[in-house]
Structures are given as structure tokens and as C-alpha cells.
Amino acid sequence: MGKIKTLDRRKFLKFMGYGSALVMASPFLEACSSAAKVTGAQGLGATGATGLVGSLPPTTKDQLTLLEGLTYNVVASWGDSINGKDSFGFNNDFIAYATAPKTAAAKAYDEFLWVNHESTNPFFVSRNLAPANKTPATDKPASAKPKSVAQYQAEARSVGGSFVRVARGEGQGENANALYSLKKDPRNFRLDGLTQIPFAWPKPIAGGRFAKGTLANCSGGQTPWGAILTCEENYDEFYGEATLDDNGKRQFNDNSRYGWTAIAPEPPERYGWVVEIDPWKKQAKKLVALGRFAHENACVVTAETGKTVVYMGDDRDNEFIYKFVAKEKQSLDEGELFVADTINGVWLSLDWSKQPVLQKNFAGQTEVLIYVRKAARLLGATPQDRPEDLEQDLKSGAILVALTNNKSRENYLGQIAKIEELDGHEGLRFAFKTFLMGGHANGFACPDNMAFDPAGNLWFTCDVAEQFIEKGAYVGFGNNSLFYVPMSGPHAGLPKRIATAPTDAELTGPCFSPDGETLFLSVQHPGSQSTEAGYTSHWPLGGDSTPKPSVIAITGPLLKTLTRRA
Ligand code: FEO
Ligand code: CA
Ligand code: CA
Ligand code: CA
Numbered sequence: 366m367g368k369i370k371t372l373d374r375r376k377f378l379k380f381m382g383y384g385s386a387l388v389m390a391s392p393f394l395e396a397c398s399s400a401a402k403v404t405g406a407q408g409l410g411a412t413g414a415t416g417l418v419g420s421l422p423p424t425t426k427d428q429l430t431l432l433e434g435l436t437y438n439v440v441a442s443w444g445d446s447i448n449g450k451d452s453f454g455f456n457n458d459f460i461a462y463a464t465a466p467k468t469a470a471a472k473a474y475d476e477f478l479w480v481n482h483e484s485t486n487p488f489f490v491s492r493n494l495a496p497a498n499k500t501p502a503t504d505k506p507a508s509a510k511p512k513s514v515a516q517y518q519a520e521a522r523s524v525g526g527s528f529v530r531v532a533r534g535e536g537q538g539e540n541a542n543a544l545y546s547l548k549k550d551p552r553n554f555r556l557d558g559l560t561q562i563p564f565a566w567p568k569p570i571a572g573g574r575f576a577k578g579t580l581a582n583c584s585g586g587q588t589p590w591g592a593i594l595t596c597e598e599n600y601d602e603f604y605g606e607a608t609l610d611d612n613g614k615r616q617f618n619d620n621s622r623y624g625w626t627a628i629a630p631e632p633p634e635r636y637g638w639v640v641e642i643d644p645w646k647k648q649a650k651k652l653v654a655l656g657r658f659a660h661e662n663a664c665v666v667t668a669e670t671g672k673t674v675v676y677m678g679d680d681r682d683n684e685f686i687y688k689f690v691a692k693e694k695q696s697l698d699e700g701e702l703f704v705a706d707t708i709n710g711v712w713l714s715l716d717w718s719k720q721p722v723l724q725k726n727f728a729g730q731t732e733v734l735i736y737v738r739k740a741a742r743l744l745g746a747t748p749q750d751r752p753e754d755l756e757q758d759l760k761s762g763a764i765l766v767a768l769t770n771n772k773s774r775e776n777y778l779g780q781i782a783k784i785e786e787l788d789g790h791e792g793l794r795f796a797f798k799t800f801l802m803g804g805h806a807n808g809f810a811c812p813d814n815m816a817f818d819p820a821g822n823l824w825f826t827c828d829v830a831e832q833f834i835e836k837g838a839y840v841g842f843g844n845n846s847l848f849y850v851p852m853s854g855p856h857a858g859l860p861k862r863i864a865t866a867p868t869d870a871e872l873t874g875p876c877f878s879p880d881g882e883t884l885f886l887s888v889q890h891p892g893s894q895s896t897e898a899g900y901t902s903h904w905p906l907g908g909d910s911t912p913k914p915s916v917i918a919i920t921g922p923l924l925k926t927l928t929r930r931a
Contacts, residue, residue, distance in 0.1 A: 597637050867888065
């Protein structure tokens with residue numbers, strides 16, 4: 366869900382009143398003036414004789430709109446039964462594609478999707494809260510009404526993730542012509558906010574070896590050994606936050622948005638981790654070695670030495686970019702964590718045994734990893750504009766970083782930056798550059814999830830928080846959208862709007878099938894600002910229906926053209 370932290374009143378009034386003119390005047394963006402300047406390429410239409418693709422205009426329609434040459438069907442929606450006992454969770458986000466190990470009898474590989482369920486919405490899920498979302502002016506947590514244990518459990522079961530079989534061309538009834546549909550299967554399973562999950566670490570975390578559940582599962586990643594990584598992001602909305610103050614004393618801040626702390630409090634230290642899943646064994650573990658923060662995703666790269674390196678961002682105003690270098694091949698249980706100083710282009714080690722300032726302020730490596738934001742700040746890491754996805758451009762090897770916005774620095778539109786390692790992925794030096802600026806010239810604001818297609822082109826989604834769509838700095842951008850950026854040819858570097866989301870929604874988790882002929886996409890939080898007075902969206906079923914977060918499959922001749930390998 367779009368995360369906007371509380372703005373002070375002065376900044377909020379500036380944002381609402383002055384919009385992008387003020388943004389362009391901000392010192393921060395002036396510092397980025399070397400960014401690519403491109404001309405907006407508006408205009409309808411799919412690829413013509415030139416082979417160039419057009420761009421959808423912005424819209425505020427309550428529809429999932431696609432550029433001509435593309436079609437979609439809904440694969441799975443909140444509440445769908447996945448195996449006879451479990452159901453598909455709420456607010457789907459990251460999607461990973463996997464094929465089952467092939468058996469001798471099978472004609473083809475069975476196909477599966479892992480889907481994150483990032484957040485819940487008591488208005489729909491437990492009928493506890495009205496209105497459904499945050500108050501627009503302050504974005505402060507809505508005050509939850511007292512909640513029953515059953516309501517807490519319903520909300521806890523709606524987050525986490527789903528592993529589901531999908532099949533081509535086997536739709537039934539209204540979905541008869543569907544490209545992909547959900548298949549009930551005994552291999553399907555859920556992880557949710559109540560599943561007991563161990564920590565992959567020799568010492569206890571907040572006195573325990575297990576966490577109750579995984580939650581705030583935003584984006585993720587996949588490893589070369591077939592594991593899925595799901596990232597716990599805005600965990601403080603569930604059980605609050607714990608930090609170490611300047612004297613090393615633990616401070617608990619009960620900023621739970623859902624009121625869970627009043628029902629079943631858990632130590633916040635057990636959330637904010639990357640979780641590794643073996644989907645075929647239905648097992649999961651929390652990877653303490655990768656640090657605890659608001660993890661957006663995990664960009665897994667195999668270094669020149671064969672070691673696994675994971676790039677990660679902390680999606681919070683003025684937090685940091687990290688990378689992890691694994692100790693052993695095929696394991697993320699141990700390794701060295703680094704944080705980025707993007708001003709000097711160096712990775713700073715978060716190894717307690719190497720850093721006197723960490724030895725002075727922390728009892729040991731476990732404490733460094735639990736309160737890693739404090740450790741990174743002490744080392745002089747560079748505050749960022751809310752890092753969302755990091756993804757590797759396989760053609761250049763560079764790591765792109767979506768920096769969605771930073772209202773505390775009056776950067777409302779965000780940008781995509783680029784890390785170019787100078788000594789390989791295990792090295793300590795890098796160049797940090799701007800790749801693409803948000804703004805009307807490029808047609809987008811607040812970049813978030815990214816994916817490269819099999820042809821090497823970039824696709825990214827945008828996340829303007831629903832309460833700000835078509836307001837202030839965001840006037841003219843319309844509903845959240847999916848963009849395609851050709852990486853070569855005459856339109857290289859020019860974003861094209863390919864899809865637009867229904868009312869209040871955000872498009873998340875873009876994921877290509879290996880042949881590039883299908884794009885799986887999450888439509889998250891349609892109608893999230895609904896109240897008892899009425900729903901703000903009726904997507905996907907239309908009429909007077911309840912809006913439902915859903916995963917869709919996009920296909921069509923245009924997708925084949927755009928994603929074809931050269
Ligand atoms: Fe869940 Fe940073 O988006
Ligand atoms: Ca989201
Ligand atoms: Ca976001
Ligand atoms: Ca995101």
C-alpha cells in the first residue's frame with residue numbers, strides 16, 4: 366500500500382498548494398539536473414509500421430485499462446479457495462513464477478505463482494473499521510475500534526503469501542477463454558500472520574527462536590536454488606516498532622495501525638526481515654543476516670566469484686540501500702551486510718567485529734542486525750528517497766533503484782537511480798547515477814516495482830498514495846499505471862504508459878512468464894477509500910460488487926512483440 370509518513374503541516378500545505386512547480390525548485394532536484402531529459406511521448410496506439418509503441422493517456426476511470434493489442438483475465442482474487450481449506454489473501458503484491466519439478470508421467474511442467482499479501486483492510490476483511498483507510502490530511506493511522514480475537518485472526522490470515530498452481534487455457538464458466546486460471550491443488554499453501562516461522566540465526570530474536578507469522582510482505586525475489594524471498598516491509602503497522610535510543614535503551618512505540626497490539630502483542634523485533642521459502646517443502650525461515658528494516662524487495666545477483674549477492678532497499682523516508690554478500694553458495698543464512706554511502710560511492714561494512722563505532726554502541730552482531738538502521742546511520746550511510754525495488758539490468762549489469770519520493774525533502778515525484786559496481790558485485794566501490802526522473806516530461810510519478818522482460822526492456826509500476834491521486838503535485842498523472850521503457854532503439858529511455866489501475870489501486874508485482882508471452886500483475890487495494898456510504902471502486906466484477914484485490918494475466922500480440930528476444 367502506498368506509504369506516506371506524516372507530513373508536518375507546513376510541508377503538507379506546500380504540497381497541496383504549490384505542486385510540482387515547488388518540486389522543481391527544490392535544492393535536491395536541482396542537484397539531479399543532469400538526469401535524462403526526454404519529451405513526453407503521448408498518443409494512442411500499439412506498434413505500427415515503425416515498430417514503435419504508443420502510450421495510454423492518464424485516466425481516473427475505475428477500470429483496468431490496457432494499450433491496444435493487450436488483453437487480460439483475472440487469475441485469482443481475495444477469498445478464492447486455493448486447496449479446499451485455505452483461501453487467497455488480501456492486497457496481493459509481489460509475484461514469482463515457478464515450475465514444479467517434472468515427473469516422468471507429466472506431459473508438461475506444472476506452473477505455480479507465489480503471491481505476497483502485503484496488508485489487510487479491516488473495512489473489508491473483518492468489518493471492524495470505518496472509514497477504510499488513513500485520513501487524507503495527515504495520513505495518521507486510523508483509530509481502530511476495539512477488535513475481537515476473531516477479527517484479529519481474520520486480518521492475520523489475510524496477510525503473508527499464497528503459493529498457487531495456475532494453468533493455461535483451463536478456465537471454466539465465465540473464465541472459459543482465460544489465458545491463465547487458478548487451479549486447486551494439494552501443493553498450494555498459505556503462509557500468514559499466524560504461521561510459526563523459525564529464525565535462521567544461532568541466537569534468539571527478542572527471546573525467541575520463532576516468529577508468529579510473516580506480515581507486511583511487499584515485494585521479494587528468487588534465488589538460483591529455487592527459493593522464494595518475501596520481504597517484510599511496513600511491519601510497524603502491525604505490532605509497532607522497537608528501537609535503541611542514544612543510551613542503548615530499547616524503546617517501544619505502539620504505532621500499530623490495525624490495533625493488533627491490544628489483542629495479541631508480539632515483539633516488533635520479530636518482523637522486518639527477508640523470509641526465504643522452499644515452496645516444494647512448504648518451509649520458511651527468517652533471514653536475520655540480511656538485517657531488519659522495511660524491506661521492499663531482494664534483488665538476487667550471482668557475483669563474478671559465484672557467490673550470491675542481494676541488493677535491498679529500506680522504503681522509509683531517509684533510510685538506506687543495503688547489499689548482502691553470502692558466505693556460502695546456495696545459502697543466505699550467513700554473510701556480510703553492507704550499507705551504501707552513495708555520496709562517496711562506497712559500501713560500508715555492518716560487521717560488528719570490523720567497526721569500532723558499532724562495538725561502542727551495540728552488544729554484538731545480533732543487536733546490529735536487529736537495529737540496523739541505527740548502525741547504518743552511525744557509519745555515515747546516505748539517506749535515500751524511499752528505495753522501493755532494486756532490479757538488475759542484465760545487459761549492463763547495473764542495479765536500478767526506484768526511489769519513489771521523499772516528502773521530507775519535498776521530492777514528490779521520485780526518480781530511478783542506477784548503481785554501477787566498479788569492482789564487481791562483491792566489491793566496495795560503485796558509481797551512483799540518475800537513470801530516469803519522475804515528472805510530467807516522462808509522464809510518471811512515484812516509481813515502485815520494476816521488472817525486465819526477456820528482451821531486456823524495463824517495466825515499472827507507480828505508487829501515488831490513493832489519497833493523493835490527482836491532488837497537489839500529482840494532478841495530471843491520473844490513476845497509478847504500468848510503464849514500459851525500451852532500453853534500445855529510437856525510443857530508448859522513453860517511458861510508455863501501458864496499463865492504468867482502477868480507482869484507489871496500485872499495480873504491483875510485475876512478473877513475466879519465461880517466454881515473455883504473459884505478464885502477471887497484481888492489482889492492489891482497489892476501492893481502499895470505501896466507506897459505509899459507498900465503495901469507491903467495483904473492480905473487477907463491476908456493477909455494485911465489492912472491490913477485490915486480484916492477480917491478472919496480461920497477454921496479446923503487443924506483448925509478444927515487445928518482449929521478443931532480439
Ligand atoms: Fe510496499 Fe514500498 O511498497
Ligand atoms: Ca504496495
Ligand atoms: Ca510504494
Ligand atoms: Ca512497493
